[in-house]
Amino acid sequence: MSDTADETLRFRKSELRKTIRGHLNEFTRSRSSLAECSAQAQKQFLSLDVYAACGTVLAFVSIASEPDSAPLIIQALGDGKVVAVPRVMGPDMRFFRINPEVSLDSQLFPGVFGIREPDESAEPALLSGLQGDVLVMVPGLAFSADGKRLGKGGGYYDRFLAELRAEFSKVGTSRVTAAGYCFDFQIRQDIPVGDMDMPVDYVITDKRIMRAVRKV
Numbered sequence: 001m002s003d004t005a006d007e008t009l010r011f012r013k014s015e016l017r018k019t020i021r022g023h024l025n026e027f028t029r030s031r032s033s034l035a036e037c038s039a040q041a042q043k044q045f046l047s048l049d050v051y052a053a054c055g056t057v058l059a060f061v062s063i064a065s066e067p068d069s070a071p072l073i074i075q076a077l078g079d080g081k082v083v084a085v086p087r088v089m090g091p092d093m094r095f096f097r098i099n100p101e102v103s104l105d106s107q108l109f110p111g112v113f114g115i116r117e118p119d120e121s122a123e124p125a126l127l128s129g130l131q132g133d134v135l136v137m138v139p140g141l142a143f144s145a146d147g148k149r150l151g152k153g154g155g156y157y158d159r160f161l162a163e164l165r166a167e168f169s170k171v172g173t174s175r176v177t178a179a180g181y182c183f184d185f186q187i188r189q190d191i192p193v194g195d196m197d198m199p200v201d202y203v204i205t206d207k208r209i210m211r212a213v214r215k216v
Helices: 003-027 031-046 049-053 070-078 156-171
Strands: 056-058 082-089 092-097 108-110 116-118 134-138 176-181 202-204 209-211
Touching: 031 070, 031 176, 031 202, 056 070, 070 082, 082 116, 082 156, 092 156, 134 156, 156 176
Parallel strands: 056 082, 056 134, 134 176, 176 202
Antiparallel strands: 082 092, 108 116, 202 209
């Protein structure tokens, strides 16, 4: 990509981030709407066939402007799945397992960017040791129906998904499914993406489930 094209891409991403953040700030002022939409998004997520089939859920810990992920984490643990959540470690992101025998809140502490993370005592979820099919719950500021994603700009999930997919391509016996998880108004027809931006396989909102069909 040329310098001009790269600069144009960054500008388009920046402008879309500003727009979506404005909508999110307005939306989160209504706690009742936020709770209702979060509950609907949780039902959609749990209805996925790939959720029922997976052995491991790699979930994100939500912030106030995202659909609440805590009930999903607790439900997945109750369903007997291995659940792990991320911790930022320098330029990378690594996942650590949630202990089903201990309350979720007691295992999470404010970390990078103020997002709650597991501490150093948590058990690492090594990519080579993940159980069965893996479902990754992916946050984002915006998604498209064909699986394009606009993140917050750090590139953590893009790098992690690339690494995870590469690791599982060596094994061949299990699959990785990435599911974007957001509110329905965060869906956009046109998401500016570059070569390093990783797509998702599904997009889950409070109103619908979209399976990404991407052009080859």
